[in-house]
Amino acid sequence: SSTSRTRPTREWKLTDFDIGRPLGKGKFGRVYMVRTKCEPNYILALKCLYKSEIVQSRVEKQIRREIEIQQNLRHPNVLRLYGYFHDEKRIFLMLEFAGQGELYKQLSKKGSFSERRSSRYIDQMADALQYLHSKHVIHRDIKPENLLLGINGELKIGDFGWSVHAPGNRRMTLCGTLDYLPPEMVEGKEHNEKVDYWALGVLTYEFLVGCPPFEDKNSANATYRRIAKVDLKIPPHVSPDARDLISKLLKYNPEERLPLSEVARHPWILKYRPKSTSKGGS
């Protein structure tokens, strides 16, 4: 309705919350588990960003875009941003609390995930990415560090710092990991939402193998070269179905990458999808 669209989110302030335990450190500040003082007592994650750090790193446009994008998204596998407010020194993001925490911590603890767990996560990622692309949002930074787990173990994309409205070819300072970059971004070319298809392939590989496919611990340039060559070696323990999906996503030519609709009905995904889901269930 028009009113909900024009009505600003109610003004929140720090004293509206009881501050609970710290959940960890984000990029530009700390994250706390908090609860609203007034009924109903909502549990949230409050991400505190220091304005000074944002200005110094010249990422204010990126933060503004992150807030604008994430605030308008509604999907079970996308972490909700309920609102934000600021005081003289900090910006506060009111985010959905993810009950089982950070996926990358579970991945590093376990080393790698089973085929079943990996397949369930990739099914949810493909669903979330289809939703994002339907809104012309490219994520561009899909990797385990940006994923959280909800109270029932469901996957949640938790960070939109690098997302853009398609198509994008903003020069990006390659500060983060290169491992997830597709050839077209490594070569600084124009890119579109198919960069997320490539990253989904890298993520599938990393879940099953425990490290990204083109990683070269010695040098970034070596990693660039391996990406540009699509120098892909899949270990023998990876099942033929998983191997098939990974190789159909990690194609040099973005147009040849398996569309997300095909990912959702790939044998490796269908095999582990719970019978109860209404999705395409026959």
Ligand SMILES: CC(C)NC(=O)[C@H]1CCC[C@H]1Nc1nc(Nc2ccc(C(=O)N(C)C3CCN(C)CC3)cc2)ncc1C(F)(F)F
């Ligand atoms: C995607 C983005 C890049 N990542 C982040 O923002 C990170 C930066 C710091 C935390 C996380 N941000 C969030 N974390 C949660 N939930 C959560 C986190 C950690 C634990 C946990 O395992 N411990 C406290 C454990 C408990 C056991 N002890 C031993 C270690 C810490 C449990 C629940 N919900 C929402 C957020 C969000 F995103 F809204 F801020």
